[in-house]
Amino acid sequence: MNFKFNNVEEATRCLLGESITIINQHTKDYVIIGGWSPFLRYNHSNLHPGTKDVDVLFHDAAKEDALSGVFLDFFDKGFLMSAKHEFQLIKIYNVSGKKFAFNVDILHPTKYDHKFDDDMFVKQLDLKVPLSSLKTKTFLAKSIVQPNAENIFTEKMHSSFKVNYRNSNGQEEDAQFELLDDIGCIFSKAISCQSVKRQRDSFDIFLTIKYNENYGGLIERIKDLKKSESSTYNSFIALKEFYKKNDTMYNNTKKFIKDMDQNEFNHVMMGFFKDAEID
Numbered sequence: 712m713n714f715k716f717n718n719v720e721e722a723t724r725c726l727l728g729e730s731i732t733i734i735n736q737h738t739k740d741y742v743i744i745g746g747w748s749p750f751l752r753y754n755h756s757n758l759h760p761g762t763k764d765v766d767v768l769f770h771d772a773a774k775e776d777a778l779s780g781v782f783l784d785f786f787d788k789g790f791l792m793s794a795k796h797e798f799q800l801i802k803i804y805n806v807s808g809k810k811f812a813f814n815v816d817i818l819h820p821t822k823y824d825h826k827f828d829d830d831m832f833v834k835q836l837d838l839k840v841p842l843s844s845l846k847t848k849t850f851l852a853k854s855i856v857q858p859n860a861e862n863i864f865t866e867k868m869h870s871s872f873k874v875n876y877r878n879s880n881g882q883e884e885d886a887q888f889e890l891l892d893d894i895g896c897i898f899s900k901a902i903s904c905q906s907v908k909r910q911r912d913s914f915d916i917f918l919t920i921k922y923n924e925n926y927g928g929l930i931e932r933i934k935d936l937k938k939s940e941s942s943t944y945n946s947f948i949a950l951k952e953f954y955k956k957n958d959t960m961y962n963n964t965k966k967f968i969k970d971m972d973q974n975e976f977n978h979v980m981m982g983f984f985k986d987a988e989i990d
Contacts (some may be wrong), residue, residue, distance in 0.1 A: 714881040715805045720761050721877060722804040726813045728876035729802070730765050731886040733784050740770035741889060742869040744818075744857070744899055748891035749915040751872060755922040758968060760911075765815045770864050772819030772854040778835040781817075782852050789879075790815070797832060798855040804879070817853075820860030831856045860899070862943045866936070868895030893919050893929045898943055901950035904960065913963035916950070917976065920983045933987040947989045954980055 716722040727747065734741060746762030753759075771777050785800050786792070793799035793814065800815040819833055832853040840850040863869060872890040877883055891899060896919045904912035923929055936944040954960050958973070960980070965971045983989075 713805070714877075714879055715808060716877070717807060719763065719806055719811065722806050722811060723761065723763050723765075723813060724874065724876040725804065725878055726802055726815065727765050728874055728884060728886040729788065729878060730767065730785075730815050731874075731888040732884075733788055734767065734781060735886070735888070736784060737781055739778075739781065740864065742768045742863055742895075743888055743890050744768050744860070744863070744895075746911070746915065748896040749918045751874065751890065752893070752896075753918045753922040755918065759915075759918060760967065764813060766818060766857075767815060768818045768820060768857055768860055768863065769854065770820065772817065772835070773821075773833055775834050776836065777833075778817065778854060782836045785815070792838065792850070792852060797851060797853040816855065818857040818860070819854040820857050820863065859902070859946070862941070863891070863895050863899065866894075866941065866943050868892055868898060868943075893923050893925070894932050897950070898946050901946040901953075904950070904963070905953050910963040910966060913960040914967040917960075917964045917979065921979050930983075930986045933989065937988065947987065951984050951989050954984070 716725065727743070731743070743765065745764070745766035746759075747765070750759045750761055769778060769781075782800075789802065791801040791803070793801050796814075796816075798817050800817070801812050802815070803810055803812055805811075817835070832855055834851045834853055836852040838850045838852060842848045842850060868891065869889045870892045871887060873885055873887045875883060875885050897916050900909075900912040900916050903909045904916060906912075920926070920929075933944070933947060936947075961971070961973050961976045964976060965973075
């Protein structure tokens with residue numbers, strides 16, 4: 712941990728690159744989700760503030776112990792287990808002379824409209840560490856559910872992306888991985904943006920629509936979902952209903968684009984719903 716990163720963004724990019732490098736040693740079907748897609752794909756004029764963690768969605772992680780080898784390799788590369796969150800790995804980086812803890816979340820998908828009758832977590836590795844002197848239970852590393860995310864794989868809402876980063880030793884490297892694409896980004900945030908805790912998701916959706924270089928392709932894919940009666944399409948209907956309900960999406964987006972004009976915002980969003988024939 713001798714190398715000093717100049718800023719938090721550099722260290723977070725290293726977190727992404729080193730995580731990908733570890734995972735790519737395994738034959739696992741995975742996608743990087745969360746804020747990396749809008750940040751790397753649609754960051755027009757550096758509007759996006761970036762993200763400070765890495766969310767990894769593994770297709771087969773709903774099976775117990777499916778990721779035991781992945782966890783072990785993370786530990787071997789200096790990652791720590793979070794004591795509080797069983798699905799979270801932590802890496803310490805030196806940023807401008809200060810130690811910062813960055814986290815990687817390990818997730819598994821569920822199908823659309825899945826009812827959470829069972830536990831949200833799946834055991835991946837028994838660390839053989841006692842939880843206390845009074846109990847016989849040991850600490851279990853787990854994955855946590857990502858609601859409705861099975862469609863990301865079945866509808867292939869991701870594509871290959873290459874990121875350049877400076878590793879923990881200060882050397883430049885490239886890492887190739889599967890990253891949410893435009894339709895995947897909007898789909899994954901269409902419900903979550905309605906939470907008061909997820910204000911940036913509205914901004915991410917807006918960026919993905921407004922600065923999309925393949926806007927026509929995005930529109931055609933959504934129309935195809937409608938024709939095929941895919942459950943994925945329901946999320947776009949829910950997004951339109953949330954947008955029409957009040958000015959929450961605009962107000963949330965304006966927190967990240969201070970000079971955002973509401974007429975411009977409405978023009979982009981209403982044009983999107985109209986073009987994609989979302990009703």
